[in-house]
Amino acid sequence: LNNHKILNPDFFTKNVKLRTSNHVLMERDKSQSNNRKYSNDEITVYWKPDACVHASYCYRELIEVFDPGRRPWVDMKGAPTSLIIETVNLCPTEALTWKWNDEEKNKTIGVEHTNHVKFRRPELLEQEHPVHLEHPVSVKIMTDGPIVIKGNFTLISSGNSKDITESLVSICRCGGSDHKPFCDGRHRKTGFTG
Numbered sequence: 001l002n003n004h005k006i007l008n009p010d011f012f013t014k015n016v017k018l019r020t021s022n023h024v025l026m027e028r029d030k031s032q033s034n035n036r037k038y039s040n041d042e043i044t045v046y047w048k049p050d051a052c053v054h055a056s057y058c059y060r061e062l063i064e065v066f067d068p069g070r071r072p073w074v075d076m077k078g079a080p081t082s083l084i085i086e087t088v089n090l091c092p093t094e095a096l097t098w099k100w101n102d103e104e105k106n107k108t109i110g111v112e113h114t115n116h117v118k119f120r121r122p123e124l125l126e127q128e129h130p131v132h133l134e135h136p137v138s139v140k141i142m143t144d145g146p147i148v149i150k151g152n153f154t155l156i157s158s159g160n161s162k163d164i165t166e167s168l169v170s171i172c173r174c175g176g177s178d179h180k181p182f183c184d185g186r187h188r189k190t191g192f193t194g
Helices: 009-015 021-031 057-061 081-088 103-107 186-190
Strands: 036-039 043-047 096-100 138-141 147-157 160-171
Touching: 043 081, 057 081, 081 096, 096 103
Parallel strands: none
Antiparallel strands: 036 043, 043 096, 138 147, 147 160
16 A cells, blocks of 8 residues: 555645545535435435545445436335445445435434434434534545545644544545545546555
8 A cells, every 4th residue: 555645644745735524525515516315205315426436335235226327326216215224324435325304213313324414414404403423533445446534533734733523534545536635536437456
C-alpha cells in the first residue's frame, strides 16, 4: 500500500484542504439534484450517487432489486423488504440508506442497521431530538477500491483539524479521482486492482 501516492503523508499536507465527508456530502446535496428515493409499502431506500464508491455489494447480493443495467436501477418489488434492508446495510458509504415508512418504527431501530437514516442521514427523519451516537473508528480497505474510514475521528490536514462525528470518508487509492483525496468511483473505470 505504501506505493500508492494517496497514502503518502506529503500528498495530504501539500494538497488537502480539510474536508469531511459530512461537509462534502452536504455540499453535494445542495448542488446536486440527482439523489433518488425508492419506496415499497414498508420502507424507502435513498440513493446518493455522488457518495457511491462502487463497492458493488448492492447488485452482487440482490440483483433482483439493484440492477445497474436497468432504468430505474432500483426495483423495490424485486425482493422481500427484509432482504432489501440486509443488502442496503452492506453499503460501506452513505450512497444507500433506508428508513421505515412508518415513523414509529424508525424510533426503535437498533444500531445493527448501520445504514438506517437514523445513523447515516438523520436529517431525513421526522424527529424532535436528533440522535448522537459515539462510533468507534474503523478503517477498511475495499478490494480494488478505496479506503473507507468510519466513526468519530479527527482528520488533520495542512495544519488544520476538525472533529468529525458519525462520519465516513472514502479515500482514493487508485490516484484517478477528480476529488482527491476522496474517492469518486474512478477506480472502476481505470481497472484499478489492489
